[in-house]
Amino acid sequence: DFIYCSNVKxxxxxxxxxxxxxxxxxxxxxxxxxxxxxxxxxxIFVAVTNYDSEEKVFxxxxxxxxxxxxxxxxxxVNCIIINKKNADIYIATDLGVFYLDKxxxxxxxxxxxxxxxxxxxxxxxxxxxxxxxxxxxxxxWKLKLxxxxxxxxxxxxxxxxxxxxxxxxxxxxxxxxxxxYKWSNGETGNSIKATKSDIYYASAINNxxxxxxxxxxxxxxxxxxxxxxxxxxxxxxxxxDTVVLEALSSVENTKYYxxxxxxxxxxxxxxxxxxxxxxxxxxxxxxxxxxxxxxINPLPEKxxxxxxxxxxxxxxxxxxxxxxxxxxxxxxxxNSMYIEQPGIYKVxxxxxxxCYRYSEDFVIPFAKxxxxxxxxxxxxxxxxDFIELVLWSNISDNMTLEIYSLDGKLLYNESIIAHKGIxxxxxxxxxxxAGTYYIQMKSAYGIKQDKFVVIR
Numbered sequence: 001d002f003i004y005c006s007n008v009k010x011x012x013x014x015x016x017x018x019x020x021x022x023x024x025x026x027x028x029x030x031x032x033x034x035x036x037x038x039x040x041x042x043x044i045f046v047a048v049t050n051y052d053s054e055e056k057v058f059x060x061x062x063x064x065x066x067x068x069x070x071x072x073x074x075x076x077v078n079c080i081i082i083n084k085k086n087a088d089i090y091i092a093t094d095l096g097v098f099y100l101d102k103x104x105x106x107x108x109x110x111x112x113x114x115x116x117x118x119x120x121x122x123x124x125x126x127x128x129x130x131x132x133x134x135x136x137x138x139x140x141w142k143l144k145l146x147x148x149x150x151x152x153x154x155x156x157x158x159x160x161x162x163x164x165x166x167x168x169x170x171x172x173x174x175x176x177x178x179x180x181y182k183w184s185n186g187e188t189g190n191s192i193k194a195t196k197s198d199i200y201y202a203s204a205i206n207n208x209x210x211x212x213x214x215x216x217x218x219x220x221x222x223x224x225x226x227x228x229x230x231x232x233x234x235x236x237x238x239x240x241d242t243v244v245l246e247a248l249s250s251v252e253n254t255k256y257y258x259x260x261x262x263x264x265x266x267x268x269x270x271x272x273x274x275x276x277x278x279x280x281x282x283x284x285x286x287x288x289x290x291x292x293x294x295x296i297n298p299l300p301e302k303x304x305x306x307x308x309x310x311x312x313x314x315x316x317x318x319x320x321x322x323x324x325x326x327x328x329x330x331x332x333x334x335n336s337m338y339i340e341q342p343g344i345y346k347v348x349x350x351x352x353x354x355c356y357r358y359s360e361d362f363v364i365p366f367a368k369x370x371x372x373x374x375x376x377x378x379x380x381x382x383x384x385d386f387i388e389l390v391l392w393s394n395i396s397d398n399m400t401l402e403i404y405s406l407d408g409k410l411l412y413n414e415s416i417i418a419h420k421g422i423x424x425x426x427x428x429x430x431x432x433x434a435g436t437y438y439i440q441m442k443s444a445y446g447i448k449q450d451k452f453v454v455i456r
Contacts, residue, residue: 001041003018006046009027009030011024011034029048030050032049032076033046033078033079035080038084038087045068045082046058047078050076052074054067055069056072070107072098076094078118079120079121081122083145089102090124091122095117097114097119111205114143121133130143149210150206150212152204152212152215153204153212153213154174154214155171155172155200156217158171161218161219163220163285164221169194170194173191173214177204179206181202181205182205184198196219197219199217225281227251227254228248230247239298243270243296244268245258245269255280255283257277259275271294276289303318304359304360305347305362307362313335315335317351320333320349321348322347323346341364343408344364345363347359364408373394374395374418376448380453383456385428386428388426389426391423391441394420398416401414401440402439403432403438416441432454433454436454437451437454
């Protein structure tokens, strides 16, 4: 009553001699062969002819579908049959004939000496207990199907199951016998070396073409992240500087372990020494960076400015940058600075390691009051729009009136012809912002100074 058929793309089933059909499955790859379990007509095995590594052989039982492709090579499966005596399953592929070890769930090559060529069809002669294979271009082949007495090999790894990429695992047969061994990676012999993650097993083949499969061992070769470290700041550095190193990897979830104990991708270094990083994805396999020798050079001694007349001198042997009232002085890079006017002077010295140091501020004050020939007073209200200067003189002389900001910048200049007696001079303050200012009177007889305040 059971009938199964396929139009290559679709698989159908009927249990009433074709009166009604049920669609079991469909594939874009193409069904090539159907085998019915002689002990259970509701159980079938279907081969697929394609180059999809995940779809080679399927088992159906009722509406239940199971993929039993397992370890088959990625070649088309052209035919599938079931031994009516013991329900063993055989398939013909483009690389020879395989049978299914149902306990280990492995497809094993059947027999030996059969060339790895396209096998289009296989059949069993139950009278002679032989299986026949029709090859493409290499004739027909047969193999005796007997009761095999062969010990299953037992394999083990000599150095563990968990490795890093680049390591080598050593696998061996623990109970070698007078048979040939073929491993799942295609190698032969009593032992092999493995370098890739996979499930490994071995098949024992004797002279009667009997085959027995070993236990399976899964080896894992863990990835090692590729990464680099970058210097984000200059090195060598100077005392007080921070050297920054950054570890970068294109692999997500990379963990970093620095030689100083840091765990971040970026470290900030203030002490000299040798620094390196190791990176991992699983705390098992590590990649190591190059070592960076961080050098921290000492600062030069703080320069002490010495005044000689109208010059300020810094210690020799460095590069220099001068400042006046905290502003850079252009075009003055020597160890001496000419004092042009009162104010605050300092210098930055830079040594051969590009480490620098500033001097203390050197203040050039306004000249002291040295005049006894005349004097003046200021009539000023801080909020007024002008100041009134009352000058008393017991001589006749040409004088200069100057007003300076606190940082020594000349803001106002006026010439005055003085005569004996009292002179009144008014100065508008609309040009001055709020603040404190110095006023200075100069003549051939000396200097008089005072200060005033402007409030806005």
